[in-house]
Amino acid sequence: xxxxxxxxxxxxxxxxxxxxxxxxxxxxxxxxxxxxxxxxxxxxxxxxxxxxxxxxxxxxxxxxxxxxxxxxxxxxxxxxxxxxxxxxxxxxxxxxxxxxxxxxxxxxxxxxxxxxxxxxxxxxxxxxxxxxxxxxxxxxxxxxxxxxxxxxxxxxxxxxxxxxxxxxxxxxxxxxxxxxxxxxxxxxxxxxxxxxxxxxxxxxxxxxxxxxxxxxxxxxxxxxxxxxxxxxxxxxxxxxxxxxxxxxxxxxxxxxxxxxxxxxxxxxxxxxxxxxxxxxxxxxxxxxxxxxxxxxxxxxxxxxxxxxxxxxxxxxxxxxxxxxxxxxxxxxxxxxxxxxxxxxxxxxxxxxxxxxxxxxxxxxxxxxxxxxxxxxxxxxxxxxxxxxxxxxxxxxxxxxxxxxxxxxxxxxxxxxxxxxxxxxxxxxxxxxxxxxxxxxxxxxxxxxxxxxxxxxxxxxxxxxxxxxxxxxxxxxxxxxxxxxxxxxxxxxxxxxxxxxxxxxxxxxxxxxxxxxxxxx
Amino acid sequence: xxxxxxxxxxxxxxxxxxxxxxxxxxxxxxxxxxxxxxxxxxxxxxxxxxxxxxxxxxxxxxxxxxxxxxxxxxxxxxxxxxxxxxxxxxxxxxxxxxxxxxxxxxxxxxxxxxxxxxxxxxxxxxxxxxxxxxxxxxxxxxxxxxxxxxxxxxxxxxxxxxxxxxxxxxxxxxxxxxxxxxxxxxxxxxxxxxxxxxxxxxxxxxxxxxxxxxxxxxxxxxxxxxxxxxxxxxxxxxxxxxxxxxxxxxxxxxxxxxxxxxxxxxxxxxxxxxxxxxxxxxxxxxxxxxxxxxxxxxxxxxxxxxxxxxxxxxxxxxxxxxxxxxxxxxxxxxxxxxxxxxxxxxxxxxxxxxxxxxxxxxxxxxxxxxxxxxxxxxxxxxxxxxxxxxxxx
Ligand SMILES: Cc1cc2nc3c(=O)[nH]c(=O)nc-3n(C[C@H](O)[C@H](O)[C@H](O)COP(=O)(O)OP(=O)(O)OC[C@H]3O[C@@H](n4cnc5c(N)ncnc54)[C@H](O)[C@@H]3O)c2cc1C
Numbered sequence: 036x037x038x039x040x041x042x043x044x045x046x047x048x049x050x051x052x053x054x055x056x057x058x059x060x061x062x063x064x065x066x067x068x069x070x071x072x073x074x075x076x077x078x079x080x081x082x083x084x085x086x087x088x089x090x091x092x093x094x095x096x097x098x099x100x101x102x103x104x105x106x107x108x109x110x111x112x113x114x115x116x117x118x119x120x121x122x123x124x125x126x127x128x129x130x131x132x133x134x135x136x137x138x139x140x141x142x143x144x145x146x147x148x149x150x151x152x153x154x155x156x157x158x159x160x161x162x163x164x165x166x167x168x169x170x171x172x173x174x175x176x177x178x179x180x181x182x183x184x185x186x187x188x189x190x191x192x193x194x195x196x197x198x199x200x201x202x203x204x205x206x207x208x209x210x211x212x213x214x215x216x217x218x219x220x221x222x223x224x225x226x227x228x229x230x231x232x233x234x235x236x237x238x239x240x241x242x243x244x245x246x247x248x249x250x251x252x253x254x255x256x257x258x259x260x261x262x263x264x265x266x267x268x269x270x271x272x273x274x275x276x277x278x279x280x281x282x283x284x285x286x287x288x289x290x291x292x293x294x295x296x297x298x299x300x301x302x303x304x305x306x307x308x309x310x311x312x313x314x315x316x317x318x319x320x321x322x323x324x325x326x327x328x329x330x331x332x333x334x335x336x337x338x339x340x341x342x343x344x345x346x347x348x349x350x351x352x353x354x355x356x357x358x359x360x361x362x363x364x365x366x367x368x369x370x371x372x373x374x375x376x377x378x379x380x381x382x383x384x385x386x387x388x389x390x391x392x393x394x395x396x397x398x399x400x401x402x403x404x405x406x407x408x409x410x411x412x413x414x415x416x417x418x419x420x421x422x423x424x425x426x427x428x429x430x431x432x433x434x435x436x437x438x439x440x441x442x443x444x445x446x447x448x449x450x451x452x453x454x455x456x457x458x459x460x461x462x463x464x465x466x467x468x469x470x471x472x473x474x475x476x477x478x479x480x481x482x483x484x485x486x487x488x489x490x491x492x493x494x495x496x497x498x499x500x501x502x503x504x505x506x507x508x509x510x511x512x513x514x515x516x517x518x519x520x521x522x523x524x525x526x527x528x529x530x531x532x533x534x535x536x537x538x539x540x541x542x543x544x545x546x547x548x549x550x551x552x553x554x555x
Numbered sequence: 556x557x558x559x560x561x562x563x564x565x566x567x568x569x570x571x572x573x574x575x576x577x578x579x580x581x582x583x584x585x586x587x588x589x590x591x592x593x594x595x596x597x598x599x600x601x602x603x604x605x606x607x608x609x610x611x612x613x614x615x616x617x618x619x620x621x622x623x624x625x626x627x628x629x630x631x632x633x634x635x636x637x638x639x640x641x642x643x644x645x646x647x648x649x650x651x652x653x654x655x656x657x658x659x660x661x662x663x664x665x666x667x668x669x670x671x672x673x674x675x676x677x678x679x680x681x682x683x684x685x686x687x688x689x690x691x692x693x694x695x696x697x698x699x700x701x702x703x704x705x706x707x708x709x710x711x712x713x714x715x716x717x718x719x720x721x722x723x724x725x726x727x728x729x730x731x732x733x734x735x736x737x738x739x740x741x742x743x744x745x746x747x748x749x750x751x752x753x754x755x756x757x758x759x760x761x762x763x764x765x766x767x768x769x770x771x772x773x774x775x776x777x778x779x780x781x782x783x784x785x786x787x788x789x790x791x792x793x794x795x796x797x798x799x800x801x802x803x804x805x806x807x808x809x810x811x812x813x814x815x816x817x818x819x820x821x822x823x824x825x826x827x828x829x830x831x832x833x834x835x836x837x838x839x840x841x842x843x844x845x846x847x848x849x850x851x852x853x854x855x856x857x858x859x860x861x862x863x864x865x866x867x868x869x870x871x872x873x874x875x876x877x878x879x880x881x882x883x884x885x886x887x888x889x890x891x892x893x894x895x896x897x898x899x900x901x902x903x904x905x906x907x908x909x910x911x912x913x914x915x916x917x918x919x920x921x922x923x924x925x926x927x928x929x930x931x932x933x934x935x936x937x938x939x940x941x942x943x944x945x946x947x948x
Contacts, residue, residue, distance in 0.1 A: 303833055304833040304834065304838075305833075305834065305838065305839055334690070338690060339689045339690025339691075340625075340628065340632060340690045340691060340834070341834055342834075343632075343654040343834075343835075343836045343837070343838070343839070344632075344633070344653070344654065344683065344686050344687040344836050345653055345654030345655075345836070346654060347686060347687070347689050347690065348686045351686075351689060512654075519654075519839070
């Protein structure tokens with residue numbers, strides 16, 4: 036029995052965006068979310084009494100303005116605590132390098148590097164425009180004489196043409212190489228090179244010398260076109276985005292049930308028939324949209340037995356190995372970083388002294404070990420948003436790379452050791468910080484996998500690399516949000532364009548469903 | 556049985572006997588194994604199959620064992636037929652397809668016992684079979700080298716085998732399986748084959764292969780038993796209308812160019828496809844093809860004259876509409892048969908076409924435009940092929 040036009044599995048931010056658009060198109064939408072709250076990786080959680088933190092994604096860097104507007108998120112309570120933050124590449128001696136917009140300060144940065152960065156940044160923005168265009172619509176089909184798709188291809192081609200011959204050649208060249216080489220071509224300052232290459236590595240299983248890091252960098256810079264001249268921080272943490280989206284969805288008539296894990300997406304003869312909850316409750320429906328990552332969706336929810344072998348092969352080949360952990364600290368006071376102004380403490384703090392340091396950090400994870408000296412992307416959100424902790428106290432939220440899915444012997448024997456490594460590292464930059472720590476929480480890729488229901492625990496629900504983007508995302512045959520199972524669609528980070536708190540996967544998916552299934 | 560040198564072809568468990576019998580010393584490479592193209596004389600070998608008994612070493616045939624609680628479910632997802640209809644101790648001919656509904660291979664499924672099956676296939680299939688096992692509680696193992704096999708085919712085959720001590724064999728129905736004791740080792744016999752005649756296939760542990768060969772030829776002597784090679788088999792199978800993977804179609808995983816593979820419908824194998832099964836590889840694509848129409852049609856042609864129409868173009872009103880994939884002058888049916896791939900809508904039963912046959916004598920090429928006609932059924936299909944009990948000729 037069902038009264039719903041659409042059953043949604045998972046209510047991450049992409050799911051919420053998708054549900055909202057489908058509800059606006061006149062459909063009755065039910066969302067089934069395993070977690071206690073909606074939002075998925077866009078969440079705020081109290082990890083120690085009185086101390087809350089964005090429990091997964093911490094910086095808003097690329098939320099699509101189309102999503103902001105169509106969901107009227109500001110009207111539904113979304114507030115920024117800070118915008119256009121600087122990125123500070125920390126130095127142990129306190130001579131930090133600060134990147135604000137396109138301006139570099141400190142650390143004896145040369146005039147040449149400053150000029151080179153302005154030129155580099157302008158060039159990257161031209162490339163990014165092309166990506167942003169492609170990200171705003173479904174990926175073109177690989178081989179099919181479908182008029183609308185060819186139009187997209189032409190548009191994409193047009194974009195490339197507009198670049199001019201030199202730029203086009205340059206894009207085609209650098210996209211196939213790696214951040215290390217590109218940085219070496221352009222800059223001198225070791226910390227500048229490391230800071231920028233980190234943006235190409237974040238959330239990925241890659242070091243500065245890995246291919247695909249240039250794509251990762253450009254992907255992130257798409258945020259500049261969406262109005263983010265540096266990371267932003269939401270009041271109340273990333274969960275505030277989920278709250279605003281939930282409010283917007285409810286206003287549009289979406290029904291959201293949390294704490295209801297879907298155990299299976301049911302199908303018969305290649306047609307989706309509904310979903311069954313872990314509780315045993317069943318919902319029948321001819322249209323199911325999964326916000327869950329593709330591997331979980333196909334392997335565990337649909338089940339390989341209900342798919343053809345070629346699909347199974349494609350799903351098994353998805354590379355979703357993560358190397359990203361999250362560290363949360365409760366602090367009895369504001370830590371003081373050597374040489375850092377109080378104002379900058381609330382910005383993005385990065386530990387990545389040089390590219391070889393970052394490469395060595397990555398080396399470890401290739402062998403399922405954690406870095407002895409990890410790279411870190413640190414936020415002290417309480418500087419801009421004191422409400423997250425008791426008066427005068429603070430929290431730290433940090434992205435830590437690299438940590439394996441599972442080190443030898445399992446995480447139990449390593450959790451404290453890795454936490455100590457990270458705390459010792461912080462101590463080098465902020466002497467005395469260890470003494471301020473009153474509680475800590477380390478979320479390894481395995482923990483993230485469990486908490487957010489994503490196989491592999493990967494930032495993008497599957498690596499963002501040239502073999503897994505655009506019409507190859509998540510794989511050929513499921514690349515336009517529809518899947519080999521009739522009536523089952525994907526709308527999460529695992530589909531085009533990919534992850535990050537952006538919302539375009541969800542929005543594109545909704546548009547595709549409306550186009551294919553017709554107005555309700 | 557790997558050769559001392561890795562570049563050497565493998566030999567089968569019967570090799571010592573096969574080599575001794577192979578007077579022509581004419582060998583071929585069958586999927587990595589050295590196998591005789593002929594033993595004495597192709598015509599003689601062919602007539603052994605059709606008039607008395609011929610023996611063929613089919614050990615190189617790819618063999619895969621599928622066991623476990625999900626064996627039936629696994630096979631049902633793999634192949635196009637409904638596996639539950641292949642009862643225990645029965646064999647089923649089938650094809651399997653990729654997701655695009657293109658044939659990967661044809662072969663036979665042996666239902667050996669509860670949750671226990673063997674797949675016999677032309678192409679090396681283990682990679683695809685293992686991928687297909689993801690999500691199923693099954694064990695899939697290659698056993699090509701663990702089982703020696705002989706095909707014993709022809710009107711006196713049953714009598715010869717009974718003379719070897721397989722009593723009661725005459726009661727075995729076509730596509731049935733029976734087990735016998737052979738010198739303390741299990742001998743499996745299936746009433747199957749690739750010649751379209753009364754015939755059996757024998758399956759045994761490699762250690763017993765030579766003994767089996769010796770006893771079979773000793774007991775079969777009065778029934779005029781002879782070994783036959785690839786070429787005689789080729790004549791027999793064309794005569795009876797069996798397609799051959801790698802010849803009449805290219806296994807889909809081996810094709811490189813778009814559109815060169817074939818669906819079961821395009822190979823005349825509609826009867827093997829059960830679209831009522833809810834899930835199997837290629838189902839979606841085959842449903843589409845059903846509604847959209849196929850690109851090609853398989854046809855058995857009766858070609859005028861006695862020049863085999865190998866590699867011929869097939870013409871209609873002077874325009875090319877197809878190609879011949881296999882052809883032979885078939886002595887028993889006294890028909891010049893060709894198996895052909897015709898572009899739709901050609902190939903309806905009775906349609907008259909022309910085969911453009913090229914042949915040369917001393918480098919002098921001649922072209923014959925031979926009229927031909929689409930047959931309704933294979934030209935060789937004797938009642939004894941199905942008769943049970945099998946008659947002692
Ligand atoms: C450590 C880490 C740090 C990150 N930091 C940032 C950052 O700073 N900035 C940024 O932009 N991005 C960041 N990201 C990436 C970003 O968080 C994700 O790409 C994005 O949130 C994914 O959104 P989604 O809606 O597609 O999927 P998700 O948020 O993963 O939503 C999927 C939802 O499905 C639910 N679900 C799963 N299984 C089931 C089931 N069986 N039944 C019902 N529901 C189910 C989950 O509970 C979840 O709510 C980070 C990612 C990680 C892992």
